Each structure stands twice: as structure tokens, then as C-alpha cells.
Amino acid sequence: MERIKAGLIGFGLGGRVFHAPVIDFLEEFELVKIRETKEDKIQIIEKRYPEVDIVSDSDEIINDPEIDLVAVIIPNKAHYSVGKAVLEAGKHLVIDKPFTVTTAEADDLIALAKEKNKQIFVFQNRRWDSDFLTLKKLISEGELGRIVELENHFDRFRNTLKENSWKEEGDLGTGLVYDLGSHLIDQAQVLFGLPNAVTAFMAKQRTNSNITDNFELLLHYDDLKVTIKCGMLVKEPLPKYILLGEQGSFVKYGLDIQEATLDKAEKSLSDADWGEEPEEQWGVIHYEENGESIRKKVKSERGNYPAFYENVYQVITEGAEQKVKPEEARNTIRIIELAIQSDEEKRTIPFS
Secondary structure, eight states, X not given: OOOEEEEEEOOSHIIIIIIHHHHHHOTTEEEEEEEOOOHHHHHHHHHHOTTSEEESOTHHHHTOTTOOEEEEOSOGGGHHHHHHHHHHTTOEEEEESSSOSSHHHHHHHHHHHHXXXXXXXXXXXXXXXXXXXXXXXXXXXXXXXXXXXXXXXXXXXXXXXXTTOGGGSOOTTOSTTTTHHHHHHHHHHHHHOSOSEEEEEEEOOSTTOOSOOEEEEEEEOSSOEEEEEEESBOOSOXXXXXXXXXXXXXXXXXXXXXHHHHHHTOSOTTSTTTTOOOGGGOEEEEEEETTXXXXXXXXXXXXXXXXXXXXXXXXXXXXXXXXXXXXXXXXXXXXXXXXXXXXXHTSOEEOO
């Protein structure tokens, strides 16, 4: 098997939890270098990945002739400049969501990748969440009939500001709409394509907050309403998904368990039950069939975060189709731009 040598720039939450464990697990890849400068994180790398070189400068990864693929997991505002450097060095690029902070930056990187004959992979791991895979399956099976409405939440409770975090600075590219919102907008695209228009409400609800820490985003479709909601002052869990159809409804609580499992580093990705949700987290479907009302639990599909990097390998070595196309990630940024405009102008903005 041809192994792809990979370097990882950044070992914060994203690099530590979502990228390094999966790259290291898959035999198709060899994780050879990680850029990190903080001592506490270096100690984690040395313990978990003793054969990986730790470097202090991103250029030591970008300019390494042996490295084929670079994963960039850094503050959002630097995605464009570092991603551009990776592509110009002739490497394939994995870049964390959001792709970039403007559509102009995204368009430039897409054009550069084509010029260099390299691939961009935007990390939208939430396409492989257990609950989202379950939602896709339910829609495709049609028990709810024609879908008329989806409400998608990603809520947290953090009523204080996180000190010394770039995510709290208020720069372009920060705030919940870029962070968690980019996942939910991407999921809407996967299910229903691009909306006709966007209406948004955004707020800074925590005392002294510099960022949008609550938003509600309405995506308008021809015969469908999609609402995306995120907040950081949600103590009592709300439904993750509310799906309404002509024949019934589906309601699901709880977040996919893969992030928490990877964060604890207590379970192997090779375990037979990896990504399987406990029954108490399964959603409930309630629908009409032949005049009879049926209400039952729906077994959650198995979550599968390694699928993203498996597709990366297949695209690079076999010419397979990308599961997450950079153009889709670019359109996610466009929807965010329109949402910001909608909130500022207090009106619905057509998608363009």
C-alpha cells in the first residue's frame, strides 16, 4: 500500500482530538511531523506519538519534500495564508472548517489548487456524526413523507469568557456562526442543496462578549424551512434535531459521542463498537401509516470520523470523488456572509 506522509500544523483541540488520532490510526497514512510550541501539548504528543517529529515552525512541514499532505488546524483568520503556502509548496491540503473567512479567499485557494494540480479537503467531520447519518437515512427512507421543516441545534453552556482564546477575540472569522454554524450550514447543503435566501438573527448574550455567541439562521427553500440555532447559554439540553414531514416527526437529543471519546483517548478507533450511540440517545420517530399512529425509537447509525481521511486517501491515490468538495465549503462561507448582512440590515437576503 502506498502510504501518504502527513504533517499536522496545530495541536489544539482540533489537532489533538479530530486529526492526529485518525491520521495515526489509518494505515494509509504516516504522521511524520507536528508543529507545536506549547510544552503541555508537546508532552501529549511525545506520549501518544513517540515516533513523530515535533517542530516549532510551520515551514519545517510545508517545505519538507517527503511530506505529501498537510493538515492545517489553526485560528480561522490564518487559514488562507497558511493554506496558500501549503498549495504553493506542492502539497495536498486538509484545512479545518471554516474553509476561509471570506468567499474571495476560498475562491483564490480553489483556483490555486487547480493550478498546482493539488487537492483541498475541508474538514467537515460532522457529516459522519451518528445522528446526522441517521437523519439522512430517515429522509431517504421516506417514512415521514415530504419533509417540510428541519430545526438543527448545536448548543452549549459556557456563561464565562474563555481567557487567552483567539475564539473570543472578535476578529473576522470568530463567533458561533463561523464555528459551529459552519457545520450545520454544511449539513443543510448535504440534505437539501443551496437555499434561495437567508434570514439571520445574531447576538452577544454573555456579559462583555466580543463575539456572536447566539444566532438563529433561517434558510429558505421552495417548499422547506430549515432553521439553524446555536447558543452558549443553553443549560437545559434542547433537541439536536427536529424533523417534520407530512406523515410525522423525528426528534433527537444528544451530541455524537465520537468527540468526547477521542478527547478522553480511552477507546480505540478499531473497537467494534466505535461510534455507536447508547440506546438512551436514540431519537424518536412518530408517524402515520395506513391510518395507524406509530411511535418508536430509531437506532442511531454508527458514527464514522475516519471516513473523512479514508476519502482523502482515495481521492489522492485513486482519483475518487471528494466527499466534501471545496466549492461546497466555499458556499458555506457565502451563506455566513449573507447571514451577517441579513442581521446587519434586518432583512432577508437572496442567495447569490
